[in-house]
Every structure is written in structure tokens, then in C-alpha cells.
Amino acid sequence: MKKWSSLLVGWIFFCLLTGCATHRAKRDLIVLLPDPDGKGGAVTVTTGEGSQILDKPGYATEVEDVNKPPLTPRPVSENEIKDVFGPALSAQPDPADRFISFLLYFEHDTAELTQESKNLLPEVLKTIKNRKSNEVYLVGHTDLVGTETYNIELSSRRARHVRDLLVSSGIKSSSLFVSYYGKARPLVPTNDEVPEPRNRRVEVIVR
Amino acid sequence: MKRTYSKIVVLSLVAFSLLLCTGRDVSSADASVPVAIVKKISGSATVVRQGQPIPATNGLEIWENDSLRTGRNGSIGIVFNDDTFLSLGPGSILVIDEFVFAPKQGKFSIVIRMLKGTAAYLSGLISRLSPDSAHFNTPTASIGIRGTKFVVKVEGG
Numbered sequence: 001m002k003k004w005s006s007l008l009v010g011w012i013f014f015c016l017l018t019g020c021a022t023h024r025a026k027r028d029l030i031v032l033l034p035d036p037d038g039k040g041g042a043v044t045v046t047t048g049e050g051s052q053i054l055d056k057p058g059y060a061t062e063v064e065d066v067n068k069p070p071l072t073p074r075p076v077s078e079n080e081i082k083d084v085f086g087p088a089l090s091a092q093p094d095p096a097d098r099f100i101s102f103l104l105y106f107e108h109d110t111a112e113l114t115q116e117s118k119n120l121l122p123e124v125l126k127t128i129k130n131r132k133s134n135e136v137y138l139v140g141h142t143d144l145v146g147t148e149t150y151n152i153e154l155s156s157r158r159a160r161h162v163r164d165l166l167v168s169s170g171i172k173s174s175s176l177f178v179s180y181y182g183k184a185r186p187l188v189p190t191n192d193e194v195p196e197p198r199n200r201r202v203e204v205i206v207r
Numbered sequence: 208m209k210r211t212y213s214k215i216v217v218l219s220l221v222a223f224s225l226l227l228c229t230g231r232d233v234s235s236a237d238a239s240v241p242v243a244i245v246k247k248i249s250g251s252a253t254v255v256r257q258g259q260p261i262p263a264t265n266g267l268e269i270w271e272n273d274s275l276r277t278g279r280n281g282s283i284g285i286v287f288n289d290d291t292f293l294s295l296g297p298g299s300i301l302v303i304d305e306f307v308f309a310p311k312q313g314k315f316s317i318v319i320r321m322l323k324g325t326a327a328y329l330s331g332l333i334s335r336l337s338p339d340s341a342h343f344n345t346p347t348a349s350i351g352i353r354g355t356k357f358v359v360k361v362e363g364g
Contacts, residue, residue, distance in 0.1 A: 026362040028347050033327075033356040041330065041355020047348045054357070063347040070348060085358040088296030088325040091282035093246035098290050099332065137310070137336060177310055179336065205335060207290070 029084065031060040031076050037101055045070045100127055102204040103187075104162060105197060109146075111157040114197075125169050127206050133175065135207040138162050140180035143199035144192050152182035162202045241268035242306040243287040247294065251278030274302040277324065291317060291331030291341075299324020300363070304344075308333060315340040322346065323363025329356045 032054040035041045042055035050069025052061040059073040081089075102124050104117040113121075128136055140159030142151040159178045167173045186199040245254075245267040252263040255274045261267070263275070263283055277283055277299045284294035289308040295301060305318035315337035319328075321344070334341045334354040341352040345361045 028345055028362055029360040030348070030350060031358050033358060035355045036329070037354075041334075042353045043355065043357050044351040044353075045348050046351065063345070066347040081358070084360055085296065085325050085327060087249075087282045088294050088299075088327045088358060091247045091249065091284035091294035091296070092327050092329065093284045093286045093292050093294070095292075097286075098292070101335075137332070139336065185338070203335070205332065207332075 027062040027064045027071075029060055029062050030054065030070075031081060031085070032057050033081075034058075036095065099205050099207045100131075101206070102127075104202045104204060106158055106200045106202070108195065108197075108200065109154070111154070111161040113161075121165065121169075124204055124206070125166065125171070128166070128171055128175075131206060133206050134172065135177070136166070136171070136175055137177045137179070137203075137205040138166075139203040139205070140178070141185055141187070141199060141201050141203070142183050143194070143196040144183045144186060144190055145195050146183070146193075148182055148184070152180065155180035155182050158200075158202050162204065239270060241288075242271050242303065242308075243269040243285045243291075243293070245269065245283060245285050247282070247284035249283075250281035250297070252276065252281040252283040252295075253278075269303065271303055271306050274300060276300050287317065287331055289315075289317070289331035289333045291333065292327075292329035293319065294327045296325035296327075299326060301326060310336065317341045318344070320344045321359060321361050323361045325358065325360045327356070327358045328352070330354045 030043065030045050032043060034057040042053055045052050045054065045061050045063065047063055047068065047070055048066050052070040052073055054061060054073055058075055060076045061070040061073050063070045102120060104120065105114045106112060107114060138159045140155035142155045159180045163173070163176050163178055166176060186196065187201065188196050188198045190196050245263055245265055248263055248265055253276045254261045254263050254267065254269060255276060256270060269285055275283060275295055277295050277297050279297055282294065282296050284292065286292055287306060300322040302320045304320050305316050307314050307316040315333045317333050317340065328343060330341065330352055334352050338353045343350040343352060343359065345359065346363065
């Protein structure tokens with residue numbers, strides 16, 4: 001009899017210490033939010049045992065332990081986001097001074113802007129001039145049609161073409177920073193050799 | 208004779224130590240260069256720099272290796288030199304392990320380590336120009352960031 005009661009006391013004590021009676025695993029929570037620039041971002045959450053990609057805004061993954069893989073992404077309600085992250089989100093700085101970015105598109109296999117993008121140029125110029133910006137990044141890309149080497153050169157030509165257009169409209173060339181990535185960074189993921197007009201672009205980032 | 212000799216020794220020691228000072232290699236990640244500025248504050252928030260607590264105020268400069276802490280009712284929002292926005296809710300601790308933004312040399316890196324609490328992160332130019340260079344680490348996971356906005360809650364230890 002005595003042995004059982006001391007075992008029981010021991011068990012209760014153990015439960016109190018570890019909280020195993022009503023213990024709910026505490027988890028770290030990562031939620032992807034809508035990207036204000038609308039460029040479709042993503043985060044990859046990696047533990048010692050696996051990874052999850054969050055690429056849909058409003059979806060979250062949870063991590064219980066570094067030795068467990070992150071949980072499958074699930075949708076999160078606006079209320080849950082507000083409850084948990086309200087104060088952190090309210091403390092986000094004002095986006096008014098943040099950079100503005102534009103996408104300029106090109107005809108297939110050329111450094112020729114599409115007509116729509118040509119029509120966007122005045123707005124790009126106005127933004128640069130209004131902000132008196134001396135830091136404008138021009139990042140050239142291609143779709144996945146063609147070899148890497150060919151597309152590195154094509155994306156470079158595209159970025160440089162935009163640079164030349166801006167310079168000839170009065171922008172100081174020392175404020176323009178050109179970089180290019182060939183087919184390595186499609187905005188819209190496709191299989192290799194798949195044409196995709198939305199990937200044939202130069203991103204113009206104005207500070 | 209003896210006096211001139213000791214003068215020479217002293218002068219050489221001074222010259223030598225000056226050389227040591229000016230010859231110091233200042234890396235591009237010089238920890239005493241500001242990497243961000245405080246833009247929003249509410250309640251109690253502190254910046255801890257080399258073990259010294261500094262009460263956070265609007266406009267305070269943040270350096271690499273600084274840690275940010277908020278009290279039970281505190282929150283803080285900062286902007287990095289590349290326009291990354293980072294903010295913390297109450298009861299949070301976070302460290303800026305690394306920040307390099309040198310577009311002319313093609314050097315980009317942002318590494319944040321969060322110990323507990325809640326945070327919101329909006330990517331800046333480093334993620335745009337070099338997507339593999341932005342990392343947000345928690346005690347349980349490493350978050351790779353490809354140009355976007357997300358929030359994190361860390362239960363902490």
C-alpha cells in the first residue's frame with residue numbers, strides 16, 4: 001500500500017515539474033504577409049530536420065523544436081495575426097520614405113521595351129526627379145529560354161538599355177547602379193526553356 | 208649620451224604604436240558604423256551595445272552587434288540603411304549579428320538573431336539585390352528571405 005502511495009506522490013510531483021498533465025507544446029510561429037510591392041516574395045524556414053517554404057501570404061508554419069521539421073503550412077486568420085502580432089506590426093516604420101520599384105518588360109530575345117513599358121518611362125523619370133534620387137538600381141533579367149551564358153549577356157543589355165534611356169533623359173549616370181542575373185531569378189517560376197513575358201524584365205528601384 | 212639614447216627609444220616606441228594604430232585593418236563590416244535608425248518607439252525599449260543599455264529614442268542610431276529589447280508594454284521600429292523595416296512587439300529580444308550594404312563592391316548581408324518575442328520584417332534592398340544574403344535566425348529555425356514581409360513569434364527559453 002505504502003509503495004503505491006509514494007509512487008503516486010512521485011508521479012504527481014513529476015507531472016507538476018514537467019507540466020505533462022495539461023502541457024501543450026509551445027511553438028515558434030512564422031507567418032508570411034502580403035508583400036506591399038506585390039512582387040511575390042517567399043521565406044524558407046529550416047530546422048535541423050527539414051524545411052518548409054512559405055510563398056502564399058496569410059500562410060504560416062510552426063516550429064516546435066530545432067530537432068523537428070517545421071509543420072506543413074496552414075492559413076492564419078486576420079484575427080490571429082492581429083492578436084499575436086498587433087503591437088509588432090504597429091511599430092513598423094512609415095513606408096513613405098521607402099524605395100519605389102517599377103518593372104519594365106521586353107520583347108522576346110531583345111533589349112526592346114514593350115509599348116506598355118515605354119509608356120511607363122515618364123512616370124519612372126518623374127519619380128526619380130521628384131525624390132531627387134541619386135541611388136537608382138537597374139536589375140536585368142530574362143526568361144528561361146536559352147542558355148545561361150546567352151541570357152547573362154541579354155539581361156545585361158536590357159539593364160544597360162534602360163540606363164541609357166534614363167541618362168539621355170537627364171538622369172546622372174553616377175546615380176544608376178546596373179546589375180544583371182540572366183535567367184537565374186525568374187519572377188514567375190517556369191521549367192527550363194519555357195517562354196514567359198513576365199520574366200523578361202528590368203527592375204528599376206528608386207530610393 | 209644616455210639621455211639621447213632613451214629619447215630615441217621613447218620616440219621609436221611612440222612611432223611603433225602609431226603604426227600599429229593606423230595599420231589596423233578596418234573591415235567593411237566596421238562595428239562602429241550605424242546600420243539603422245529608430246523610427247518608432249512605444250513604452251519601454253532598450254538598445255544594448257557592448258553590454259551597456261541605452262534607452263531607445265526616436266532617431267537613435269543602431270550599430271552592428273547591438274541587441275534590441277522591449278519591455279512588457281514596449282515596441283520599437285527601425286529602418287536599416289537598405290530600407291529593411293524591422294519592428295518588435297512587447298517582451299522581445301533580438302540581436303543584429305551582421306549588416307553589410309555596399310552595392311558598389313557588391314557586398315550584401317543581413318543576419319538577425321531573435322531570442323524571444325514577436326517581430327515584423329519587411330525586406331529592403333539587400334533581399335532585392337542579393338536574395339541569398341538575408342537571414343533571420345531563431346533558436347529553432349533559420350529563415351531565408353526572398354524579398355517580402357513576414358512576422359515571427361519566438362517562444363524563447
